[in-house]
Amino acid sequence: MHPISKAIRIQLGPTNEKEHSNPIFMTSSFCYDDAEQMRAVFADEIEQNMYSRFVNPNTKELEQKMAALEGTEAAFATATGMAAIFSCFMSLLKQGDTLLSCNSIFGSTHTVITKYLPKYGIQHKYVPASATEEEWEAAIDPSVKMIYLETPTNPALDILDLEMIGRVAKKHNIIFVVDNAFATPLCQQPVQYGADLVVHSGTKWLDGQGRVLGGVVCGRKELVNEVYLFVRSSGASLSPFNAWILSKSLETLDVRMERHAANALYIAEQLSDHPEIEWLKYPHLSSHPQYAIAKKQMQNGGGLVTFNLKGGLDAGREFLNKLQMLSLTANLGDTRSIASHPASTTHAKLSAEERMKTGITPGLIRISVGLEHRDDILNDILQAL
């Protein structure tokens, strides 16, 4: 079966009730027939459900679907995207190691890397999103044990070259981890470029309807198992209910992403010459600075569009105030279109200089393009402009 069919057809069960849709296994633990079976399960001699902090049928189903979509041996579900990311760091890095990453990464990931990992003796180095192969090479020393990145970056939508960075990671035998939340596996499969692990915030496009938090780590079995062992002891496990929602959501991910990307391309094309807009970025628009790389590694341009308003900070705030349909909210990857102005909201605590380093100009607007009629989305943006 093709991965998209597996995302629909993988199903644990049915139970004796012969249900068609998978039930939710709201149970914290599982039973044993006798003392001997219980002993063998606890001794890891036989694989069987034990306790939902370890594994649950709903999380297992979600994991198998995600492994199929990302083309990986294994996957493991976590409570949130941040739990997935933090668990990769904690299970695979140790005191004295260095994590090499990029200036442009998700805000909470940046906080974990700069505020918490140093407490455990794990240092970091950042290169700019525009770094060349020589600059990535120059950042490597024997203490670098992991390369961690996101592409497209949030919110600037810069594209990092997965093939080039994967080559650098392989040459130096460094674990290569990619946060694929923005692109989703329907648009980009980082393992094709040598990623050892792919992490997701299920909260975004995977759920796609702004309902639940969740995360997934996909990759080579031995590495995913390390993450699993960390989470099963430390506790950031996904609830069966959220896993059920996310597993159901994956059945429609392909059609949703196709429409999100088509709507986003249309919005980007219609807005690119607007007089109030200084520049606009969309990965599959030929004006994007890394268009060639985006065409190589992304099957579509994704569902996000960013543009910079000529009027800067005040224009950004005014734009948000004038929107009538688009939601003002911190999430992205929803059926409902969302606008955000990072300089006055999510990234307001950074200094102006720090913001510029991550590509956040004062007038930057990020649109998460939803599934409403494309002209309703466009017209709301146009009247606000």
Ligand SMILES: *Cc1c(COP(=O)(O)O)cnc(C)c1O
């Ligand atoms: C939202 C997001 C995260 C964090 O995910 P949560 O589910 O909110 O913990 C990580 N990376 C990226 C790129 C995100 O957009």
